[in-house]
Amino acid sequence: xxRSTKGLWxxxxxxxxxxxxxxxxxxxxxxAIGWVLCAVVTxxxxxxxxxxxxxxxxxxDERTIASVERGPMSFPDAVLLExxxxxxxxxxxxxxxxxxxxxxxxxxxxxxxIVSYVLARALVYLGWSLWDRPRPRGIAGGVASPEMHxxxxxxxILALSxxxxxxxxxxxxxxxxxxxxxxxxxxxxxxxxLGYARVRLGSHxxxxxxxxxxxxxxxxxxxxxxxxxxSEPDDSV
Numbered sequence: 320x321x322r323s324t325k326g327l328w329x330x331x332x333x334x335x336x337x338x339x340x341x342x343x344x345x346x347x348x349x350x351a352i353g354w355v356l357c358a359v360v361t362x363x364x365x366x367x368x369x370x371x372x373x374x375x376x377x378x379x380d381e382r383t384i385a386s387v388e389r390g391p392m393s394f395p396d397a398v399l400l401e402x403x404x405x406x407x408x409x410x411x412x413x414x415x416x417x418x419x420x421x422x423x424x425x426x427x428x429x430x431x432x433i434v435s436y437v438l439a440r441a442l443v444y445l446g447w448s449l450w451d452r453p454r455p456r457g458i459a460g461g462v463a464s465p466e467m468h469x470x471x472x473x474x475x476i477l478a479l480s481x482x483x484x485x486x487x488x489x490x491x492x493x494x495x496x497x498x499x500x501x502x503x504x505x506x507x508x509x510x511x512x513l514g515y516a517r518v519r520l521g522s523h524x525x526x527x528x529x530x531x532x533x534x535x536x537x538x539x540x541x542x543x544x545x546x547x548x549x550s551e552p553d554d555s556v
Contacts, residue, residue: 330421337426345548346427353541354438360537361442361471364530365449368470372452380524387518387525388458394520401516403509404474409436413481427549432484435542439480442534443473458521472523472531475514479535480542482506487543510535 368376392400402408413436420429447468454469486506490499514528523531 327418327421330424332426337424342427342549346431346545349545349548350434350438350542353538353544354441357442357534357538357541358445361446361534362449364533365446365470368526368530369450369452376526380526383525384455384457384518384521387515388521390519392515392519394458397516397519399516400512401474401520401522404478404513404517409477409481416481416485427546428488431542431546432481435480435484435539436477439477439535439538440473442538443471443476446471446530446534447473452524452527455521455524458519469523470527470530471534472514472517472527474517474523475510475528475531476535476538478510478513479532479539482510483535483539484542484546487539 413432416432417429420426420432447470450468450470452469454467483506486502489502493499493502510532514532517523518525518528
């Protein structure tokens with residue numbers, strides 16, 4: 320493991336040196352600008368939702384979550400479908416994605432996929448610091464709702480930041496319009512089912528998931544914008 324780690328680090332630094340310094344600076348600048356803008360979006364959404372919750376948002380959430388509970392998805396199915404957004408899945412996926420990218424001499428993408436996940440977590444914590452919203456307790460006695468912040472949904476933000484970037488890399492490497500369309504459709508369906516499952520479990524209010532989707536999509540767009548500042552070839556997957 321030590322030898323493999325040293326080999327990966329050597330490959331990463333070697334490939335990184337081949338990227339012009341100006342491209343690294345543009346990558347970092349775009350990433351910083353994108354994160355700040357997403358932080359502003361996160362703060363605005365959180366403060367607005369906090370203001371609207373006692374007026375109408377709370378009632379809408381209650382009605383919607385009750386409708387989802389009566390819907391076609393069972394509790395066990397929801398447990399299965401929400402699992403790919405959990406820490407135990409996401410961290411190995413990020414690490415594996417970075418390792419594959421390093422072995423393919425894609426240094427910028429390797430670093431980007433890690434930074435995308437880490438800074439997405441920072442956006443989640445920003446929202447949680449602005450509003451300590453309690454999670455739903457009405458489904459299964461709140462068994463799937465730990466005593467944590469609810470708004471926005473970290474599962475959705477993190478899933479979109481990683482799966483969204485991987486889908487874009489897939490589309491960038493593919494020359495088939497059909498394959499690109501299928502990749503986007505599968506990625507969106509994957510994240511949508513994850514969000515629906517979180518509501519079905521009572522782990523989040525519907526508005527938590529919607530806000531998480533907005534923030535997650537904005538962040539993955541910013542990450543893609545940063546990655547496009549480099550001239551890495553289009554065979555990143």
